[in-house]
Every structure is written in structure tokens, then in C-alpha cells.
Amino acid sequence: MDAQRGPIMINRSLSRVLALTALLVTTLGAVVAAGPPTSAATRPPRIFKNVAYAEAQPAGTHGHLLDLYLPAQPATTPRPLLIVMGGSGWFADDGKGYAPALAPYFTAHGFVVAGVSTRSSQQAKFPAQVQDVRAAIRWLGANAGRFEFDPGRMAALGDSSGGWTALMAGVGGTGVRAVVDLYAPIDFLRMDEHMLPGACAAFNRTFHLDACHASAMSPESALLGCPILICPERVASANPLNRLTPAAPPVLIIHGTQDGLVPLQQSRQLFDGLAAAGVPTTFYTVPGVGHNRNIVSADAGRATVRVAGERLIPDAAHPTYAVIESFLRAALLRGEASSLPHR
Structure with a gap:
């Protein structure tokens, strides 16, 4: 990199990060402002903040930390665990x-919630993020008794790149027994062909790119440490579909029709791949909703629901926290005679 080009690329990278951060903060703010469903109990959970599941790499960063949210009442029997990644x-x-938005509802309904951070693509390249979530799950399993949950009943939930991380954990033999994926990118090389009309142009303007997701500086290229068009082997290794087996846990997929960042077709591919592998899967397509956590809301339009394999939840008009809870309970109970603790 020459002396003049260096500052320009750094400034563009910083601008892209700041723009994406602003978008995510706005989205999360809307979710937090909306609050948990009114059925959630009012007693706040017990919270353990900034627990280190590994050493910081690099020093001074936060991708090695997790927060734990326990129901207000101490457990008499171990509870299920929901791992959340934004x-x-x-x-x-x-x-x-992301975990504080979900914790009030799920702790009130008998779950322990763990918010897990992983390293950014600026700090470490793929597969570091998968290694991080695996390390977090190992740490959680080793400390299950301390935090009152059953290591045999762990589920993972994430949105966007967090959904990708949850899926990679689920198909990676970590012991995760259910996955909730909100509009995750799946097949990096096919994203651009399915973007909504005008979405790539807006994506380029917002993040100072020149070729949408195929750009050398796109989120996907930054994750892999190479432009995705010239490193197909690395792209393939980051595709959860290439790791699917019939042993994968049940998956709940939720995606909006107006998503201008991750096209709906990504979730369609995921559903088809899971169905072909014989993995129980439920897919909510929500009309009129973009790349936004408010997709989990009764205010969204009536969803289209597709189900593959064993039916884990009944059809519902909207994907809500209650729908996610029903899915998790059914998935975690598959093949077991015991029941999970309720509120």
C-alpha cells in the first residue's frame, strides 16, 4: 500500500464500520424501546456481566466476554440455556x-440467557469467530452448575452475522440442540444476484463499496481476509450448508421480504438445505420487514410458514418471542420424556 492510498483505505474502512454500527444501534434501540412482551414477569433477572470465557485477543478488546441472565428466582432444577449473539x-x-432485549422475556419463562461476544473481522479472520463461540460454549458447559442451567439443553439465537455464528455453532458438533436464525447470510457468493432492486446501489453508498457483497471491502470479504470472488475455498468453508448432516439440530428461520442487506433467498437456500438433510426446520417469511430485529413482533405482517420434517411449533400469524419459546421447548424436548421448567 503506497503512502497516499493507505489513509484513504483506512478512512473508507472506518466510515463503513461507523455506518454499520449506526444502523445496528438504531435497530437495537427500537427493540429495546419496545420492551419485552407484556406477558413477561416484572421481576428483573439476576445478571452477571463481562465474564471472560477466554483471554482477550488482542489485549483490551471485548470479543472474549459474555453476560449471563438468570431468572429472578433461584432454580430447584437446572434450566435450559439460550445463547444470544447480535x-x-x-x-x-x-x-x-443483543441479549438484554430478549433476557426479560426468556428468564421470566424459565430460561437462562447468555449474551456472547466474538472477535470482529478487524481483530481476527475466519474461522476465529467460530473458534470463539465454540470456546464460549465449552466454558458455559463447564460452568453450568454455577449458573443453574442444564448443559444438555443449550440453544443458540442470533441475527444477521450473529445468526451465522449461531448456525455455525449448531452444525459444528458443539452440543447446541436448537438454533434460531434471524436473516443470516449463508452463501456469500450468491448474495448479490438476489439483492432487491436498488439494494446494491444503496449498500455501496452506505458502506463506501464498489461491488456490493462481492467488493474486496464488503463484510464478507473482510471476514475471510480476501475478496470473496478470488477465494472460493474459504467462502465454501464459511457456508453452513457445507457442514450440514442429519445430526444438525432443529432450526427456526425468520426473514423479512424487504431485507436490503441480506436477501431473503439466503434463508430459502438454508431451509431447502436443511429439509434435504432431514433436519426439522420451520421458516417464517415476514412481509414488509427489512433487516431489523423488530421482525420478532406481533406488529409485523402475517407471515408465511414452511415446515420441514417433524412439526416443532404450530403455525402462527407472526414470529414472536412466544413462538421462539415454543420452538425451543419442542426442540429441546425431542426424544426426552422429561419436561422443561415453566414460568
Whole structure:
């Protein structure tokens, strides 16, 4: 990199990160402002913040931290665990920041919630993020008794790149027994062909790119450390579909029709791949909703539901926290005679 080009590329990269961060903060703010469903109990959970599941790499970063949210009442029997990871296009190391939006509902309904952060693509390249979530799950399993949950009943949930991380954990033999994926990128090389009309142009303007997701500086290229068009082997290794087996856990997919960042077709491909592998899967397509966590809301339009394999939840008009809870309970109970603790 020459002396003049260096500052320009750094400034563009910083601008892209700041723009994406602003978008995600706005989205999360809307979710937090909306609050948990009114059926959630009012007693706040017990919270353990900034617990280190590994050493910081690099020093001073946050991708090695997790937060734990326990129901207000101490457990008499171990509870199920929901691992939550927020998306940032892999540009941030604060994925645990999504958990506070879900914790009030799920702790009130008998779950322990763990918000987990992984390293950003600026700090470490793929597969570091998969290694991080695996390390977090190992740490959680080793400390299950301390935090009152059953290591045999762990589920993972994430949105966007956090959904990708949840899927990679689920198909990676980590012991995760259910996955909830909100509009995750799946097949990086096919994203651009399915973008909504005008979405690539807006994507380029917002993040100072020149070729949409195929850009050398796109979130996907930054994750892999190479332009995705010239490193197909690395792209393939980052595709959850290439790791699917019939042993994969059940998956709940939720995606909006107006998503201008991750095209709906990505989730269609995921559903088809899971169905072909014989994995129980439920897919909610929500009309009129973009790349936004408010997709989990009764205010969204009536969803289209597709189900593959064993039916884990009944059809519902909207994907809500209650729908996710029903899916998790059914998935975690598959093949077991015991029941999960309720509220």
C-alpha cells in the first residue's frame, strides 16, 4: 500500500464500520424501546456481566466476554440455556449486547440467557469467530452448575452475522440442540444476484463499496481476509450448508421480504438445505420487514410458514418471542420424556 492510498483505505474502512454500527444501534434501540412482551414477569433477572470465557485477543478488546441472565428466582432444577449473539457484519466485538432485549422475556419463562461476544473481522479472520463461540460454549458447559442451567439443553439465537455464528455453532458438533436464525447470510457468493432492486446501489453508498457483497471491502470479504470472488475455498468453508448432516439440530428461520442487506433467498437456500438433510426446520417469511430485529413482533405482517420434517411449533400469524419459546421447548424436548421448567 503506497503512502497516499493507505489513509484513504483506512478512512473508507472506518466510515463503513461507523455506518454499520449506526444502523445496528438504531435497530437495537427500537427493540429495546419496545420492551419485552407484556406477558413477561416484572421481576428483573439476576445478571452477571463481562465474564471472560477466554483471554482477550488482542489485549483490551471485548470479543472474549459474555453476560449471563438468570431468572429472578433461584432454580430447584437446572434450566435450559439460550445463547444470544447480535450481528454487526462481523465488524464489532460486542455481540452480547443483543441479549438484554430478549433476557426479560426468556428468564421470566424459565430460561437462562447468555449474551456472547466474538472477535470482529478487524481483530481476527475466519474461522476465529467460530473458534470463539465454540470456546464460549465449552466454558458455559463447564460452568453450568454455577449458573443453574442444564448443559444438555443449550440453544443458540442470533441475527444477521450473529445468526451465522449461531448456525455455525449448531452444525459444528458443539452440543447446541436448537438454533434460531434471524436473516443470516449463508452463501456469500450468491448474495448479490438476489439483492432487491436498488439494494446494491444503496449498500455501496452506505458502506463506501464498489461491488456490493462481492467488493474486496464488503463484510464478507473482510471476514475471510480476501475478496470473496478470488477465494472460493474459504467462502465454501464459511457456508453452513457445507457442514450440514442429519445430526444438525432443529432450526427456526425468520426473514423479512424487504431485507436490503441480506436477501431473503439466503434463508430459502438454508431451509431447502436443511429439509434435504432431514433436519426439522420451520421458516417464517415476514412481509414488509427489512433487516431489523423488530421482525420478532406481533406488529409485523402475517407471515408465511414452511415446515420441514417433524412439526416443532404450530403455525402462527407472526414470529414472536412466544413462538421462539415454543420452538425451543419442542426442540429441546425431542426424544426426552422429561419436561422443561415453566414460568
